[in-house]
Structures are given as C-alpha cells and as structure tokens.
Amino acid sequence: MPSPAVLSPAPALAAPTGTATRPRPSLVPPIRRAGVPALAAALAAAADRWLHLVEYRPDSRWTHLLPSADAAAVLDPSLHRELAAAEVWLLSWLPGQGTPLHDHGRSAGAFAVVRGSLTERVVAPGRPGRPGRESTAELTGGSVRSFGAHYVHQVTNSAPVPAISVHVYAPRLTEMNTYSFAGDRLDRTGTEQAGVDW
Numbered sequence: 001m002p003s004p005a006v007l008s009p010a011p012a013l014a015a016p017t018g019t020a021t022r023p024r025p026s027l028v029p030p031i032r033r034a035g036v037p038a039l040a041a042a043l044a045a046a047a048d049r050w051l052h053l054v055e056y057r058p059d060s061r062w063t064h065l066l067p068s069a070d071a072a073a074v075l076d077p078s079l080h081r082e083l084a085a086a087e088v089w090l091l092s093w094l095p096g097q098g099t100p101l102h103d104h105g106r107s108a109g110a111f112a113v114v115r116g117s118l119t120e121r122v123v124a125p126g127r128p129g130r131p132g133r134e135s136t137a138e139l140t141g142g143s144v145r146s147f148g149a150h151y152v153h154q155v156t157n158s159a160p161v162p163a164i165s166v167h168v169y170a171p172r173l174t175e176m177n178t179y180s181f182a183g184d185r186l187d188r189t190g191t192e193q194a195g196v197d198w
C-alpha cells in the first residue's frame with residue numbers, strides 16, 4: 001500500500017513571522033473534491049514537521065492559518081494543485097474546549113485528528129413533517145472526516161487530554177454560521193468571520 005504523499009526527510013517548518021500569503025484568485029485552479037481529504041490526511045501524516053507550531057490556550061481554542069507555502073513545503077508536489085485552491089488551519093483543543101454548531105459557509109472541507117480525540121456531532125434539519133437527523137462520533141488520532149458545503153457540525157474535545165487537528169477548506173473560508181438545533185429545526189443564531197473564533 002503506498003504511503004501518504006509526504007516528502008521525507010525534510011526540515012520542520014519555521015515559526016510564523018507574518019501573515020499568510022494567498023495565490024491570486026485568477027491563478028487558482030478548481031479543486032477536486034477528492035483532494036480535500038487527501039490534503040488533510042497528508043498534512044496529518046506530516047504532523048512532525050508542524051507540531052512545534054501548536055499552542056494551547058486555556059481561555060479559547062487556538063487556531064492557526066498555515067501559510068500556503070508552509071503547507072506546500074510538507075506535501076508531495078502531486079498535492080500542490082489541490083493546495084492552491086484550499087486553506088489549511090491547525091487547531092488545538094484542551095479538554096472541554098469545543099465549537100458551537102456551525103457550518104463552513106460555501107466551503108467544503110475535511111479535518112484529521114492528529115493527537116488525542118474529538119467528538120463530532122452532526123445535525124441536519126428534517127424535511128417538512130419529518131424529524132431532523134443527529135449523530136455523534138468519536139474521532140481518534142488518524143481519523144479523517146470530510147464534508148461538503150451546508151454541513152453542520154459541532155466538535156468538542158470530550159477527552160481528558162489535549163487534542164490537535166488539521167483542517168482543510170476549499171474554497172477558502174469566508175464566514176461561518178452558527179446554529180441551534182431542536183429536534184427538527186435548525187435555526188441560524190449568528191455569523192462569524194472565518195478565523196475569529198470557531
């Protein structure tokens with residue numbers, strides 16, 4: 001079985017010194033949906049090269065937009081086409097930290113658990129007269145979850161140890177809506193700018 005598409009050996013990424021650079025939109029090729037989970041899995045497999053960037057914050061979850069050049073540096077060039085249209089975030093989760101129910105705007109995405117475990121709650125409104133759907137899954141290290149636009153979930157670290165995950169979105173996140181869910185109703189409760197807090 002082929003190994004994940006990761007360059008090895010290679011040096012660890014340097015600590016961030018500025019803001020992320022983004023390719024010019026006109027130069028960004030359309031992404032293949034299959035490439036998003038592949039990127040998440042490959043970045044998780046290359047975690048040893050970026051784990052030193054991770055911080056933990058007791059007051060709120062830590063999030064970090066990984067510059068495209070840094071993500072490219074740990075990936076096999078065969079994934080650079082997918083990466084050009086995507087955005088990579090690193091997240092840490094102390095025990096008890098989590099998100100509200102949220103979507104990802106127009107973006108599809110995938111995330112991989114790198115350390116610890118995360119609990120994912122997924123909800124969907126019911127059709128008229130039908131109950132909504134709700135499911136919960138425990139995602140341990142190595143798990144990769146992928147989703148399309150309009151996917152609504154809540155992610156929490158319910159375990160007693162910290163967790164780390166890597167998230168890939170395409171197209172890049174612009175905003176995220178938060179929701180409440182009561183049986184069959186999914187009501188939007190707010191809109192947050194990507195990266196501020198989710």
Ligand SMILES: [Fe+2]
Binds near residue numbers: 102104
């Ligand atoms: Fe999410």
